Amino acid sequence: VSDPAQPNPAQRRLMMVTKGSTGVTAGMLAKAEAALSKLAETYPPMARQEVEEVAEAVAQGDAERVFQLMHVVKGQAATLGQPIIGRLAASLCELARETERLDKSIAVPHVAAMKAALSHGEDAVANEVVEELEALVLKARGPRVDPRQKPALKRKKP
């Protein structure tokens, strides 16, 4: 164990340049929030494109591609004020990752719901619909397994 009283070189430099504080004020935090909100305005067109791509991947039964696309969307959507799309993407991501074969009867409604949310706003997709789709994925997936107890799945992004 390195001595906490003797910072490592990286830590020493950080302590020196920051002078012991980030200096981030409430105003700076508010500015960052505002910047993210502005960025969120540019997100729906990009999300539309990604959802079109995933629709194609679902049609082809390409679980790997579905996972790649949805893994990206779930983080972005949740960050950029599209929680329903984020949840649907997370659910579809889970379906693609955890089931041996992509079940189109579950995947297609996910895509349809995402398209509806993007076309008509997130309020157009009822929470009950999202919950039902999540439940279908949970049922299809079965109990969650720690992959360190079995060979890990190798995933790549495009």
Added chain:
Amino acid sequence: MLDRVDVLVVDDSAMMRAIMREVLRPFGVRRIVEADNADQAWEILKQTPAPDLVFIDWIMPDPDGLAFINKVRKAPDSPNPYIPLIVVTGHTEVWRVEQARDAGASSVLCKPVAPKKVLEHINRVIFEPQPFVRGGDYFGPDRRRREMPEWPFEERRASKQKGAEVEGGEGEPA
């Protein structure tokens, strides 16, 4: 102050890099370097001035974020094995967070990304750093972090780490 802290953001998603940029700039970070893959990030680490802090996505084309962390921590030619490495991930499962920690991550920021959360992680890795430990195949921050809500695995880890070697001479046994 963060104006002299150089930050490297590694993510293959341009939007996620933009998100990090939009959050970090208002914090006063002047130099934000971006890489869209881990190999490029490795080269950037070797440059001067070198980054002081790294935000890295986990799921990327090979090598992924965890492979990068492993390399930074353990490679003999690593430019900075001690650099704070914050993993940004959509994974929220406990075992995945553990996996990142076992690779040598300093902290794991689970999406969605929010400015307050980013600041908390920056504060954590700069001002509440864990001492580095070397034990078995592991080199990195002591995984027995306390008072850290996203690291709820202390008891199991403590027993695994018993007997690890001392890095730098003093401090409690890992």
